Amino acid sequence: MALAPRVVVVHRATELEELVDRHGTRGQAEFFLRSRGRSIAEAQARHDALGEALAAVSASVPADWRRGSVERQDLHRFAFEAEDVCVVVGQDGLVANVAKYLRDQAVIGVDPEPGRNVGALVRHRVRAVPALLEAVVRGGARVEPRALVRAELDDGSAVEALNDVYVGHASHQSARWELHVPDGRVEAQSSSGLLVTTGTGSTGWAASVARERGGLVLPGTGSSDLAWFVREAWPSPTTGTDLTAGVLPPDAALRVVVRSDALVAFGDGLEADRLTATWGQAVDLTVSRRRLRLVV
Template sequence: MSAPRAVIVRRDTELTALLARHGTRGQVAFFLEGRGQTLQAVTERDDRIRAALADVAAGIPADWRRATVERDELPRFVFEPGDVVVVVGQDGLVANAAKYLRAQPVIGIDPLPGENAGVLVPHPPDAAAGLLEATHAGTAPLRERTMVEVRADDGQSLVALNEIMIGQPGHQSARYTLEVGGAAERQSSSGVIVGTGTGASGWCRSIARIQAPALALPEPDAAGLAWFVREPWPSPSTGADLVAGRLDGPESLTLRVESDALVAFGDGVEADRLTLGWGQRLRVAIAARTLRTVGA
């Protein structure tokens, strides 16, 4: 039997990205100063993130295997069933990794306490060692977070942790017929959002505050989703009555595409998307799989 493997998921820091673009620290400093920022602040954040990564790496037991994957490499990385995944970064990085996992537990590490919301990365870097041991031993508390799935009639599908967005790729008006709860309506809008209880702490909550303040958003581990239509346009041929609601248990939301093309993507990653043509139907519902987070 092979040794356990810890997989660290990370992304480039601001400084790394700026150096890749501008070449030298001097050029980066000049660029930042022209925009009222300083190289020192960016460097300090870079140092803190690198220190957090070093703490996490030092906490991996010596007899474990280890791997590191950058966010952009996630679609090509092969996770093993027995991996323990350690995400070091913002909450959104956990969501980016979620769609590529199949029940592997995720430990979220916040390298910049006070700057991130910390919903999905609640742990400090020095907690990694104990959490890795407890997770492998089966004694760490796990939370099964509901995910959302969109599936098209041609077999295409994708899942997301926070929300699915369906709309025009150029962010123009999307036309479709929406069917939910036995009702149907032709609509023209800037898109449809279907989110989970985890997503209810972010984008969905901001939409709900304006569009449906009385709607009870689901909890992260509840078998429920919330859906919203963004900026529906009432016209002689389109309506704006079906604008928000809940999907509980096996309930689903269906769209029939009536535009040249719509796209569906999850958790803000539009590059990883489904492309849907005129007349296609897609169904959005609770995904069969969940994300297992450690201690949150």
């Protein structure tokens, strides 16, 4: 007998919950905000909006379906099943956070605060969830594949990300490496970090970097190309600044050979989930074989 579909709802703690957790009580959190010219009312309103959205999504799941729920900080230890339908309720970045833990599960992004989020990944309102769930289970949902970027060490360990991967010093100070680009050129560099972005990430951190640089067209959201930027490359007798940006096609790799004590590589701002590469190790940046399946 086939198992009933399972819907996994992904969310993150609200600012209000984090404030109360940090300060111990709601009253102390309110005092903290007031001392900085803020009111707790805004945090409460956003907390309520998310709570109402989560309740409505839960009510949208058919009674005979299975259910799961996971908070952002617990994603790394949650066991997704192959046939899960993942419903992300929150900001666009939460979809990016969950993408690295999925393997072909469909993702429905739900915006609990329309008008506050960009809505690039959380495209749907709560009222659309019942029909979307049915469409996914029937196989009739329109799904948009999104590329992920992969950073892999020469020991086989790897991280993947939907938006971008950062490679550099853990504190973002200057670090040294050799950059190997696909056409065979090599340059020793000193930089505050290397950023490799997907088409999805072209609307995020990379957008501000590209705007400052000018001249480089970022990949579209459906593209399998990657774009890369070397941040604040330092010119010196032993380090260059010629290879600082480019586009990486799907069949190519960008290689970083570490010439510092250690560099880190992490994706989508999740610094706790990172690789550490020591002197002489190589980090290869490529497009992942996996794709996020975003329900549009």
